[in-house]
Each structure stands twice: as structure tokens, then as C-alpha cells.
Amino acid sequence: MSFLRNCWYIAGWADEFVEGSMMARTFLSEPVVIFRDSKGALQGLQDRCPHRFVPLHLGRLQNDQIQCAYHGLKFDCTGACVHNPHGNGTIPRAARVRSYPMQERHGFAWIWMGEPHRADPSLICDFSPLDPEFFYVGKSYLHVMANYALETDNILDLSHIEFLHESSLGSNGVAQGSTEVVQDGETVYSKRSTSDEQLTPDLERLRGVPAGQRVDRWLDVRWNAPAVMLLETGLTPAGQPRSAGRAVHVAHVFTPETDATTHYWFGIAFPRALGEEGERLAKENIDWLSHPFTKEDMPMLEAQQATIGDKDFWSLKPVLLPSDAAAVRVRRTLDEMIKREQAESETPEQ
The missing domain is CATH 3.90.380.10 (Naphthalene 1,2-dioxygenase Alpha Subunit; Chain A, domain 1)
Known part of the structure; x- marks a missing residue:
């Protein structure tokens, strides 16, 4: 079945997400890990490390970065790999995961599963x-x-x-x-x-x-x-x-x-x-x-x-x-x- 992608979906009640912890959910058959950053803003990342495809939510959240539990790669809120503990530390160009725009409004957490540049908060429904x-x-x-x-x-x-x-x-x-x-x-x-x-x-x-x-x-x-x-x-x-x-x-x-x-x-x-x-x-x-x-x-x-x-x-x-x-x-x-x-x-x- 095809899904509508360029729209706001509910990701949960906003108070389900607390700073310092991660929550894994699947939307539109895509695994996502959600967390609050140190400023309290909701962040959503693809829940799959690009190295050996381990779910990122199994790792550690620290300083607004997720460290993969398998080989230690770290990803920031944009989905970019910011630390490679192996070899000379060079970060492979493809070492990044998708980030999903998120908003919090009317007690709900909202996630945009489509093209990020089209994620207009004014399109969020009035609740x-x-x-x-x-x-x-x-x-x-x-x-x-x-x-x-x-x-x-x-x-x-x-x-x-x-x-x-x-x-x-x-x-x-x-x-x-x-x-x-x-x-x-x-x-x-x-x-x-x-x-x-x-x-x-x-x-x-x-x-x-x-x-x-x-x-x-x-x-x-x-x-x-x-x-x-x-x-x-x-x-x-x-x-x-x-x-x-x-x-x-x-x-x-x-x-x-x-x-x-x-x-x-x-x-x-x-x-x-x-x-x-x-x-x-x-x-x-x-x-x-x-x-x-x-x-x-x-x-x-x-x-x-x-x-x-x-x-x-x-x-x-x-x-x-x-x-x-x-x-x-x-x-x-x-x-x-x-x-x-x-x-x-x-x-x-x-």
C-alpha cells in the first residue's frame, strides 16, 4: 500500500518522550528512534546504523548524540556521523542516517515522513x-x-x-x-x-x-x-x-x-x-x-x-x-x- 508522505503524522503523546531516553517506533514501515535533545526539542532519526544496520535505539544517548552499541559510531541530531572510533577516525561520506522533522503541538508529537524541506509547521491540524x-x-x-x-x-x-x-x-x-x-x-x-x-x-x-x-x-x-x-x-x-x-x-x-x-x-x-x-x-x-x-x-x-x-x-x-x-x-x-x-x-x- 502507498502512504501519503508529505504530511504531519502523530508520533505519540508529547509527554511520552523524556530527555535522556530514546523510544523506537515504526511509521510507514520505516524504523525511527525519537528523543528529546538537551533543549527539550523532539528529534527523530532513522533507527538503523548505516554500518551494520543495528538499531540505534540499542545504543547510548549522550550530549545530543546517539552512539551505536555495535561499533561505536556517533550520530548527531541532523543524522550526520560525528565520530568514528576506528583507524584514523576518518568519517565515511555515506555515514549518516535520515533525520525527520518533528514538532510538538497541542499535547502531541508530530513527525514529517516526507521531503524535509516541505515540512511546514503551519500545516499541523488544530487540536x-x-x-x-x-x-x-x-x-x-x-x-x-x-x-x-x-x-x-x-x-x-x-x-x-x-x-x-x-x-x-x-x-x-x-x-x-x-x-x-x-x-x-x-x-x-x-x-x-x-x-x-x-x-x-x-x-x-x-x-x-x-x-x-x-x-x-x-x-x-x-x-x-x-x-x-x-x-x-x-x-x-x-x-x-x-x-x-x-x-x-x-x-x-x-x-x-x-x-x-x-x-x-x-x-x-x-x-x-x-x-x-x-x-x-x-x-x-x-x-x-x-x-x-x-x-x-x-x-x-x-x-x-x-x-x-x-x-x-x-x-x-x-x-x-x-x-x-x-x-x-x-x-x-x-x-x-x-x-x-x-x-x-x-x-x-x-
Whole structure:
């Protein structure tokens, strides 16, 4: 499978990376080692020594340099070899590894897997509704044995919560809710609204809804390439306008590890203005959400991936339902972006 390369991918929660330690992760089938330098900035290097191809994360991080554990070559933050302890110390011209531009924003670590000179920080998607400066954020992570596009489909078509999550997130009115798909440039919105809905007891408790009260609910998802999504989920007493209700924001962000495995970070935010109550809600909600995501979504998607195998999704001629509109729009948008990027890379420079 081809990946979109000239875009910002999530590399993890920013607070996963602490000064003095290295973390190895694979993105787009490329091994990367990530660390914070002595100034606190995130650095990403190809996790493969060019000498005998040993993973650099097995080595030692010191003075913003990684020393390979096998033969002692040292590499700086640019990926250049700066020390050769052998012979007369001459550094071979090819002794360097790729460096990846990285940024830290809104509580996430972002990595650019494409051409470094095109890494424009202004292209990073807005996740300010989860910025830890203003919100308590409940955070979690799953390593899923499925293609990242299947994960995207899952979030863009939330009609499935009526069936897959009937005792937790769903109700018997979700699939019949009204839906709208809106595209603004290369950003796609999937908006689902339900009316006069009866929530599950757990959702009533977590959202502060009196037992048995009927509600109108909205589930609005914003998608940006390649697979970063922000969900606004809100509710109001049945028949009341949105302004009478309240909403929370949930991040669903996916980075392909390989063609068939995915990094999945998700989080939910509550304002710091709520004090200890906001902190409690963030922890309680993420602990609760982790169950349906881990025990219901993940097994379903992994079974789906096992069935599809290495076949092209469209070659299987999937039957399409009205609820697939947003996912189909996103797949076609992403396919076009990848196709355009590949065409540009094949065009010789003038």
C-alpha cells in the first residue's frame, strides 16, 4: 500500500518522550528512534546504523548524540556521523542516517515522513480542544493489527455504535440518525445527529444526564489527512437547541506502522477550569472508553483485516450503505492526494 508522505503524522503523546531516553517506533514501515535533545526539542532519526544496520535505539544517548552499541559510531541530531572510533577516525561520506522533522503541538508529537524541506509547521491540524495547557486530557494508546484506513472508516461511520457498542456508546436510534458530509478543501466533516434518544446508563452517568431523560445527540467528526480526527460529541435535552447542551472533544488519531498494523492514540478533554472535577472526569472517561475500544472495536477491525488480507479494498467491491458516505469521500480524497504526490515526485525538476 502507498502512504501519503508529505504530511504531519502523530508520533505519540508529547509527554511520552523524556530527555535522556530514546523510544523506537515504526511509521510507514520505516524504523525511527525519537528523543528529546538537551533543549527539550523532539528529534527523530532513522533507527538503523548505516554500518551494520543495528538499531540505534540499542545504543547510548549522550550530549545530543546517539552512539551505536555495535561499533561505536556517533550520530548527531541532523543524522550526520560525528565520530568514528576506528583507524584514523576518518568519517565515511555515506555515514549518516535520515533525520525527520518533528514538532510538538497541542499535547502531541508530530513527525514529517516526507521531503524535509516541505515540512511546514503551519500545516499541523488544530487540536487545541485537547491542548493540555487548558484541558485535562485522558490519554490512551492501542497497537492494532489492522490497516489504518479501516480505523478511519470506523470513526467516520458511527452508525456502528448501535450494534457493536449497544451496551456502552450506542442506542437503538443511532443508525437512523440524520447524517451530513461536508468537504472543505481536503478536510472532510461527518456530522450525525439523533433525536429523542435514550442513552445507556453508563453514558447517562458520565455525561451527567438524569436517568431516563431523552436527549438529542450530535457526533461530528473532522478528518484531515492522513488519518487524524477530532470528534465533537454533545447532547441536549430532547427538543432543545445545541446551545442548551454541552459537548466534549475526543481525539482519534492513527499512524500506519505497516500496511497491516496501526498506532492508535485517543484522548478526551475536560476544561482545567473545572479543577479537580475536570481531572477526575478525564481519567474516569478514558478508563471507561478504553473498554469498548479495546474489547469491541479492536477485535472487529483485526478480524476485518484478517479477512481482507493483502487484497485491495476496492477490488473486493464492497457493498455501500448511506452511512458510508463520509468514509468513501475520505478514501477517495486520500487516494487522490497520494496519486498527486506520487505524480509530483516522478516529474523531473526543471
